[in-house]
Amino acid sequence: MQNFFFHNPTRIIFGRSAVTQIGRETAVFGKRALLVYGKESIKHNGVYKTVINSLGSAGISIIEHGGVRPNPVLQHVRQGVIKAKENKVDVVVAAGGGSVIDSAKAICAGALVDHDVWLFFKGKKGIRKALPLTCVVTLAAAGSEMNGGMVLTNEKTCQKFGTGNKLLHPSASILDPTTTFTVPADYTAYGAVDAMSHVMEFYFTGRELFSPLQDRYSEGLIATIMESSEKALAEPENYEARANLMWGAALALNGIAAAGLGRVEFPMHTIEHSLSALYDVPHGAGLAVILPAWMEYTAMTKPDKFAQFAERVLGVTGGGTHSMAGQGVSRLRRWLEKINCPTRLANLGIPTAAITEIAENALALARLWRLRDYSREKFEAILKLCA
């Protein structure tokens, strides 16, 4: 096990009717809040009204900043930063999924500096202070509700970059599984793939390739997310399935899975960010295409680990290590197909001719995230396996 530092101070309030507590959790930080949210879904499922009422009852005045879109964009965050500054808000409240929470985090950091928020993402400026943030989560996917990371797309430069800081950990996150009952089937599946992929990046790329405690933690999460997403797809209002997905997504990226593994990489996310930046595909859909291709490309370089994954998560038995590793990749691909995820670029409407451009785009983030051993040629080779 490698040396590590672990600190996750986010308060989690989990369960039915938990959304009513957003006012109390937010009021400790002040009386003026910027409320960040997405499009229409939280208005349809009642979350918006509950949040407004709870904040109002706690004596908080609200400045609204709705309209965050999936693959959230820089321009909208910049507008939020202006609103936060003009209204001198004390705290930011995010009500939505990862896109909303990530936008809110960027606003929290941007509101307290004079420079453009994108400089944080380019690594040109460090985050030294941030407004406090509270969240109401409405999608089991990104795990942003329990960490300090954020991802944003610069729509002008077609760059989807991620960065993070301990100051961006939400102070409190409210997770009520019933708020995800109305998530449509495709986004339920994409969310599951997103959550799984976070754990799988760590599991397969950690410097400490075998680590008993972290391996079992990750395998348990992946198996649970897989079985729960199937149940949630069959029965959208199955509370247990939604609850396991929701808490699983948070635990997938709250720091425990990676603690002790040493350096980890995010190659699948790196490629997916380019798909989203250039073609605006849903993040989880892009990951579903990259995941089996990256695994196919990588499995034979670490066959023991892939065989362990195949056996413990997917129930592959018998055969040698290489055979088991290969079977694991095939089974995962079939499972993605079973839950109706895209697994080929064509399913996303992306032509094979675009592979070179995508690989080129991925290089920029690869440099920023210090992905060793990933050249344009390697990205192209993986993308060809998605064709």
Place this chain on the structure above:
Amino acid sequence: MQNFFFHNPTRIIFGRSAVTQIGRETAVFGKRALLVYGKESIKHNGVYKTVINSLGSAGISIIEHGGVRPNPVLQHVRQGVIKAKENKVDVVVAAGGGSVIDSAKAICAGALVDHDVWLFFKGKKGIRKALPLTCVVTLAAAGSEMNGGMVLTNEKTCQKFGTGNKLLHPSASILDPTTTFTVPADYTAYGAVDAMSHVMEFYFTGRELFSPLQDRYSEGLIATIMESSEKALAEPENYEARANLMWGAALALNGIAAAGLGRVEFPMHTIEHSLSALYDVPHGAGLAVILPAWMEYTAMTKPDKFAQFAERVLGVTGGGTHSMAGQGVSRLRRWLEKINCPTRLANLGIPTAAITEIAENALALARLWRLRDYSREKFEAILKLCA
């Protein structure tokens, strides 16, 4: 999944040479520290010197309070409270295992009130404030380094009670597995049993008896603790084994295993506390005796859960549910014998004639911890299975 609140703000600094950071972690709270520790072990293995040097370099003046014994006692804590008050310390530093950390927590709470610290344990007074606490952990066992719980023995009344408060979460805990290289074989095994038993109490008593995410989390921890303790016993300086034990013990009782299970009970700890209170046996040794007996008593009331445990943790296959459940209990008992743990009261030097007295003693804590369905007769029946 039941509604839950999760918040664990403890900073974990894990790895080789981490002990040198205790000064920096402590200095943020002030310049005067009470240093709580046990007997001689930290002086022999170099931890004491490293702590003293690190605190000194950070400009912290130290008031020493050594001599905490296993099954820590109230009288020694009271002396610590007096020292903390007289010297107006800003912060308490614990260097040791669970007994030391628990004593330090009690001092943190006791130093800021005028009444006796035992009133917290009797449930007569609530904890409203506490001095900050930093820890250097030297034993993989109690998990106290990452939670707000504490256990103390009132040696006059022969009561070993436990209580807790969020204010008692250590601000920072330093876990360097090399500090456990010198832990003798018996205490290495007892520590593993203690850590396992925390997870097993949740796993078998949760109101939410089957919970996919928590079950896999717990099973992974137990399996890792079992395999790592065997390795550590065979090779006391095996870093990986010691590291997995150390982080495993912390993760076992940091709140995740129980989150979402609803009400959980601590029947095994309840009985063990009476063994320790009356006969001063090491906590983990007492648990090793109680664990298989309690399981044997309980298995047929929840055969499905015990069968799942037998299959996933102990590799039992084939046979019906009841048979698998029973085999799991037998295998666990054999494993405890394999790592040279006591599994019978006689191994602890406790006569069968004492069973009634032990059961009577356990009733007091059972009332305090609100154990439903545990009568004196039931405690006696379980204790008879330890004979």
